[in-house]
Amino acid sequence: MVKIIQKGNKVLRQKAKEVAVKDIGGKKMADIIKKMTAALWASPSGVAIAAPQIGEPLRMFLVEASVFDKRGFTDEEKRKKRPPVVFINPQIARISKNKLIMQEGCLSVDGVFGAVPRSNKVTLRALDEKGKKKTVNASEFVAQIFQHECDHLDGVLFVDRAIKLAEPKNEK
Numbered sequence: 001m002v003k004i005i006q007k008g009n010k011v012l013r014q015k016a017k018e019v020a021v022k023d024i025g026g027k028k029m030a031d032i033i034k035k036m037t038a039a040l041w042a043s044p045s046g047v048a049i050a051a052p053q054i055g056e057p058l059r060m061f062l063v064e065a066s067v068f069d070k071r072g073f074t075d076e077e078k079r080k081k082r083p084p085v086v087f088i089n090p091q092i093a094r095i096s097k098n099k100l101i102m103q104e105g106c107l108s109v110d111g112v113f114g115a116v117p118r119s120n121k122v123t124l125r126a127l128d129e130k131g132k133k134k135t136v137n138a139s140e141f142v143a144q145i146f147q148h149e150c151d152h153l154d155g156v157l158f159v160d161r162a163i164k165l166a167e168p169k170n171e172k
């Protein structure tokens with residue numbers, strides 16, 4: 001079982017390093033992707049995970065495949081039949097000035113949710129797991145995920161950006 005690193009650990013606050021292009025497609029990267037996938041799938045509410053969240057300070061994240069479906073999030077069983085989508089060395093190429101206030105949580109900030117202003121449109125450039133370039137134009141939920149995950153790679157957590165936080169009273 002891969003443990004998801006929680007807020008307070010300094011790996012979540014570091015600026016993650018670019019993945020070396022020569023490493024893409026190799027065994028080390030395949031192992032990291034496997035670990036990230038296991039950690040994501042072990043979290044019922046998770047839709048994405050960044051490498052620092054499993055203790056790898058590298059610029060990469062994974063997003064559930066079903067997030068990109070028009071029909072939206074699929075059930076638990078279907079979810080595990082398709083590997084998550086891999087984004088390596090992502091860069092936000094364009095971001096809208098127009099923002100939405102969105103509800104947000106994080107696998108590394110267990111039990112806490114908050115309202116976070118996020119641009120409603122972003123264009124993301126990244127490499128896939130084979131090193132192929134891709135550009136994705138995203139809006140709303142997917143745009144929110146991209147911003148949240150790119151923040152992780154710069155050591156930023158959603159609680160830093162939240163305008164309002166809600167946490168269960170029994171936890172502190």
Ligand code: ZN
Binds near residue numbers: 105107108148152
């Ligand atoms: Zn997160």
